[in-house]
Amino acid sequence: MKTLVFESLPSTNDYLKEHFQQLDHLTCCEVKHQTKGKGRLGRIWEDDQTQALFSILLKEGLYPSLLSQIPFYTARIVHQILSKKVEKVTIKWPNDLYIKDKKVAGILIESIIEANQIQAIIVGIGINVNTEIFPNHFRQEPTSLFQEVGIKQDISELIDQITTSFETQWPIQSKEEIYLYINQFSYLHGKMIEFERNQQVLQGLVKEILFDGSLLVQTETQTLQLYSGEVSSIKKR
Ligand code: BTN
Numbered sequence: 043m044k045t046l047v048f049e050s051l052p053s054t055n056d057y058l059k060e061h062f063q064q065l066d067h068l069t070c071c072e073v074k075h076q077t078k079g080k081g082r083l084g085r086i087w088e089d090d091q092t093q094a095l096f097s098i099l100l101k102e103g104l105y106p107s108l109l110s111q112i113p114f115y116t117a118r119i120v121h122q123i124l125s126k127k128v129e130k131v132t133i134k135w136p137n138d139l140y141i142k143d144k145k146v147a148g149i150l151i152e153s154i155i156e157a158n159q160i161q162a163i164i165v166g167i168g169i170n171v172n173t174e175i176f177p178n179h180f181r182q183e184p185t186s187l188f189q190e191v192g193i194k195q196d197i198s199e200l201i202d203q204i205t206t207s208f209e210t211q212w213p214i215q216s217k218e219e220i221y222l223y224i225n226q227f228s229y230l231h232g233k234m235i236e237f238e239r240n241q242q243v244l245q246g247l248v249k250e251i252l253f254d255g256s257l258l259v260q261t262e263t264q265t266l267q268l269y270s271g272e273v274s275s276i277k278k279r
Contacts, residue, residue, distance in 0.1 A: 110255035132229035144185035
């Protein structure tokens with residue numbers, strides 16, 4: 043995959059969004075530091091220059107249902123590569139990567155739609171690689187590969203492994219295979235979670251991730267499908 047490397051950018055997702063017309067399908071944008079890194083749900087993605095920060099541009103063979111499949115396709119690839127380096131990596135629905143109970147990576151998918159057509163999809167990935175100590179204001183407790191394995195990693199090499207795997211496996215061959223994989227390594231599987239529905243906080247047991255990307259949850263009174271937003275798992279004491 044062709045990779046453009048920068049020292050600093052506001053956001054690799056924004057760079058690809060702004061330049062997608064001139065760039066090729068499967069171009070990667072990699073950066074050492076972002077000044078306006080973006081997370082899901084309008085959040086900020088902070089970095090201390092020890093993360094893998096990169097985005098992949100997709101322009102060919104795009105169709106609407108890909109938008110719900112790409113988060114899982116990407117999470118599986120990141121999971122496969124991280125699992126070669128560290129044990130107990132899981133995928134927290136919809137697309138965070140966890141090691142034990144801490145977040146090690148996040149994925150932000152954005153799309154450009156014009157005249158009802160998907161022009162481009164941008165897959166942004168942030169991985170905590172060599173962070174030694176995190177400040178203590180994170181919503182989801184973070185960890186880094188360094189904290190887990192005690193060895194500093196080559197960030198560009200890690201990005202290269204992920205983009206190569208992304209390109210080799212592209213386009214999506216088997217949706218079924220991806221969903222089986224995601225369910226096999228699902229962090230939330232069998233956990234009691236808390237979520238919001240109609241301004242009410244509810245609790246339920248996670249059953250599985252369905253083909254449309256939703257999370258199937260069993261509450262005391264009903265079975266519900268959650269489509270996005272936040273869920274937190276309830277720790278048993
Ligand atoms: C999340 O967990 O909320 C998603 C985080 C995604 C962060 C990456 S870092 C590279 C790319 N550029 C961005 O601005 N965000 C994504």
